[in-house]
Amino acid sequence: MATLAPTTQWVKGAKDDYRVCGVTTLKVDMHTERLIIANAVMAVVCLVLGGIAALLIALTRWQAVHLLDATWFYRLLTLHGVDMLVAWIVFFEMAGLHFGSTALLNARHAAPKLAWIGFIMMTVGGLMANAVILFDPKSTVAFTAYVPLKAHPLFYLSYILFAVGALITVITFFINLVVAKREKRFEGSMPLAVFGLMTAAILATYTLLEGATAIVPAFLWSLDILPNYDPGIYRNFFWGFGHPAQQVNLAAMVSIWYMLAQMTVGIRPVNEKFSRLAFILYLFFINLGSAHHLLVDPGLTFAWKAVNTSYAMYLAVLGSMMHAFSIPAAMEIALRAKGYNKGLFGWLRNGPWNEPGFSALVMSMILFGWIGGVTGVTIGTEQINMLVHNTLRLPGHFHATVVGGTTLAFMGFTYYVIPLIFRKELKLKKWAVWQPYVYGVGSALVSLGMITSGLQGVSRRNWDITFAGVVPGTVDLTLAIFGIGALIAVTGGIMYVTIVLVSILTGERKEASGLLLVSGTNNPLLDSTKLTDEQMESKQNQPKGTLVMVFAFLVWFAVYYLSNWWLLGRTWFIR
Amino acid sequence: MLAPEKIWWKPLGRIEKTWLTVALVWCVFLTLMMPLWYFMGKQNVPAETYRTTPTQYNEKINAFVEQYKIGEDTINGITLPVVEAPAGSDVYLRASTWQWYPILQFQKGETYRLHISSMDLQHGFSLQPVNINLQVLPGYDYVATIVPTTTGEFTIVCNEFCSLGHHTMIGKIIVK
Structure with a gap:
């Protein structure tokens, strides 16, 4: 039976500046607490900046509104990419790494000074990037900054500062792990969530190094020190950073999924081996997916593209499909063990749907898997990519993964960070109940609007597609769906920021009294330790409903995938 | 979030094995589609x-x-x-x-x-x-x-x- 991490004595001589959380019984190092708060605040600041840009660019692409002029559209598009795809998410992940490597291991933060240096570099880099994009007209180069489109040297410098700062923070994560092990803060294996976060940290290490490989030469080239920078080589290096950065999100998000499931329904992982193997598959294979961006580039062979784009036989996809089974299965067993045993889906109906952590988890998994995952594998297929490259179908895919998936999961998790780490009572709880639904529905519509527009040939990063004169009238409809979805999602985003700000700024400092926010007074985290092997293995608790759901998912996957081959077969012959 | 029990390396259950096998077969199919289309399809990405x-x-x-x-x-x-x-x-x-x-x-x-x-x-x-x-x-x-x-x-x-x-x-x- 799983137990809470054993409480060991603080080592003599070490700074024993910590508190014991009354709800989770975890020890929280005060350095960790302050680092988490700082990183979370910066994450939300970047989310606000990126969110304002999101609203304005969506209202421009919604052809009937067409708000901004071309200059501001491309400028804010650049800003949106930097703030959302990198700053918001990486700051949040750094908070997660500090949490995972100390509190979850019952350990101290072994390198707080280094961690603060990392945080300051990231903050300076992030704010500098925003300033350069806003005030230097030359630096409207889109998030990708494809060479030979040349931005101001400070633009590249801000990327480098941010990346090095993040790398330093990742290094403190590993230092914490080693010190915790050496000081025997935990016995046996580390918890699954920490294992997942470690996967994210390892992926982050080579992602950030590759980012430096791409951006440092670009910086030198912008200073005219380097005379030439081959655009094909830049693309290869850049996507060695840009795509894996999203895989770091994936690993961090899945870890948060496991945590949310444990915190809201009290799961025990069905099989630790199964879940850990899935993370290991990410570790080895997922970054081959960087090739997804180069599938219709000149100069690369079929074999290179096919091996890389398929993650060497889709083994990273296998990892995701394993998690897609193991998390809902664990939820099903935990809920069935509580007696919700009616039929195939009685357990699901009886889930705590008003608990923001639960609804955020469910919405995030659905959007990430059913929309993001399926479209991602399909458009990442070598030949099919010819129909998709640089059309709106592409952002349609990654808004389902990064916005509907990762961002929504992070938002849901924040509601628990406020009472447990900030030690402020969560305010506007009714809003928090609704927020994951509003945000989830909004981002689903954004994705669907983009995907259906892209299917009709509408390109991404384009201020006014009517110039092309070829888009059919139905594009007005699908772009309107995208625009309306964006309005709903931004509403959800405003709700989130308001809840966070009101709680932090107006709430009194107060120790948390319970884990659940609205759905009860029990403590699922402690309940999960009471799940016995007999309950886990008993016949009536088996995850039959989950099996039906994953097979339905597979059917949808196959239909979408095969229909794209059919679509490809109807176009001009090309080789 | 909690440390697992000491020995967690356990055999997979029947339902897990089923799903793992089905998912793996699907991954192999996804992999094979690309070379298959390369040799038989009329729309391939130019490499020259x-x-x-x-x-x-x-x-x-x-x-x-x-x-x-x-x-x-x-x-x-x-x-x-x-x-x-x-x-x-x-x-x-x-x-x-x-x-x-x-x-x-x-x-x-x-x-x-x-x-x-x-x-x-x-x-x-x-x-x-x-x-x-x-x-x-x-x-x-x-x-x-x-x-x-x-x-x-x-x-x-x-x-x-x-x-x-x-x-x-x-x-x-x-x-x-």
């Missing part, structure tokens, strides 16, 4: 590429236009040559901010070796409404062997951001 420079490519394209020009047409108020080369020959298209040059004319069902390169920034070749999309890089002469299977006037949209006039970068291909 040559190194070039803007000067070299410009010489080629000027000679090409001079040899095969059949008329003129305007896009965005700019007069461009319409060029038709015989079936099977090398055909050249040039991308530069913010123009596709020249206007190409093809015969339906015939094969052409379409060269594409950029003179300055990265561009995106997006043929609409056929919806074929290729990346165009300066310094790379990318050769796509194509057979138009439909007739009409088609638009080339630039779908890689190439600074502020990006959305005005429109070209034309005519198929008779």
Whole structure:
């Protein structure tokens, strides 16, 4: 039976500046607490900046509104990419790494000074990037900054500062792990969530190094020190950073999924081996997916593209499909063990749907898997990519993964960070109940609007597609769906920021009294330790409903995938 | 979030094994589809590429236009040559901010070796409404062997951001 991490004595001589959380019984190092708060605040600041840009660019692409002029559209598009795809998410992940490597291991933060240096570099880099994009007209180069489109040297410098700062923070994560092990803060294996976060940290290490490989030469080239920078080589290096950065999100998000499931329904992982193997598959294979961006580039062979784009036989996809089974299965067993045993889906109906952590988890998994995952594998297929490259179908895919998936999961998790780490009572709880639904529905519509527009040939990063004169009238409809979805999602985003700000700024400092926010007074985290092997293995608790759901998912996957081959077969012959 | 029990390396349950097997089979199928289509499908991503420079490519394209020009047409108020080369020959298209040059004319069902390169920034070749999309890089002469299977006037949209006039970068291909 799983137990809470054993409480060991603080080592003599070490700074024993910590508190014991009354709800989770975890020890929280005060350095960790302050680092988490700082990183979370910066994450939300970047989310606000990126969110304002999101609203304005969506209202421009919604052809009937067409708000901004071309200059501001491309400028804010650049800003949106930097703030959302990198700053918001990486700051949040750094908070997660500090949490995972100390509190979850019952350990101290072994390198707080280094961690603060990392945080300051990231903050300076992030704010500098925003300033350069806003005030230097030359630096409207889109998030990708494809060479030979040349931005101001400070633009590249801000990327480098941010990346090095993040790398330093990742290094403190590993230092914490080693010190915790050496000081025997935990016995046996580390918890699954920490294992997942470690996967994210390892992926982050080579992602950030590759980012430096791409951006440092670009910086030198912008200073005219380097005379030439081959655009094909830049693309290869850049996507060695840009795509894996999203895989770091994936690993961090899945870890948060496991945590949310444990915190809201009290799961025990069905099989630790199964879940850990899935993370290991990410570790080895997922970054081959960087090739997804180069599938219709000149100069690369079929074999290179096919091996890389398929993650060497889709083994990273296998990892995701394993998690897609193991998390809902664990939820099903935990809920069935509580007696919700009616039929195939009685357990699901009886889930705590008003608990923001639960609804955020469910919405995030659905959007990430059913929309993001399926479209991602399909458009990442070598030949099919010819129909998709640089059309709106592409952002349609990654808004389902990064916005509907990762961002929504992070938002849901924040509601628990406020009472447990900030030690402020969560305010506007009714809003928090609704927020994951509003945000989830909004981002689903954004994705669907983009995907259906892209299917009709509408390109991404384009201020006014009517110039092309070829888009059919139905594009007005699908772009309107995208625009309306964006309005709903931004509403959800405003709700989130308001809840966070009101709680932090107006709430009194107060120790948390319970884990659940609205759905009860029990403590699922402690309940999960009471799940016995007999309950886990008993016949009536088996995850039959989950099996039906994953097979339905597979059917949808196959239909979408095969229909794209059919679509490809109807176009001009090309080789 | 909690430390697992001491020994967690346990055999998988029956339902897990079932799902793992099914998922693995699906992954193998996904993998096989690409080589299968490579050998049997009619739509594959071109791989033929040559190194070039803007000067070299410009010489080629000027000679090409001079040899095969059949008329003129305007896009965005700019007069461009319409060029038709015989079936099977090398055909050249040039991308530069913010123009596709020249206007190409093809015969339906015939094969052409379409060269594409950029003179300055990265561009995106997006043929609409056929919806074929290729990346165009300066310094790379990318050769796509194509057979138009439909007739009409088609638009080339630039779908890689190439600074502020990006959305005005429109070209034309005519198929008779």
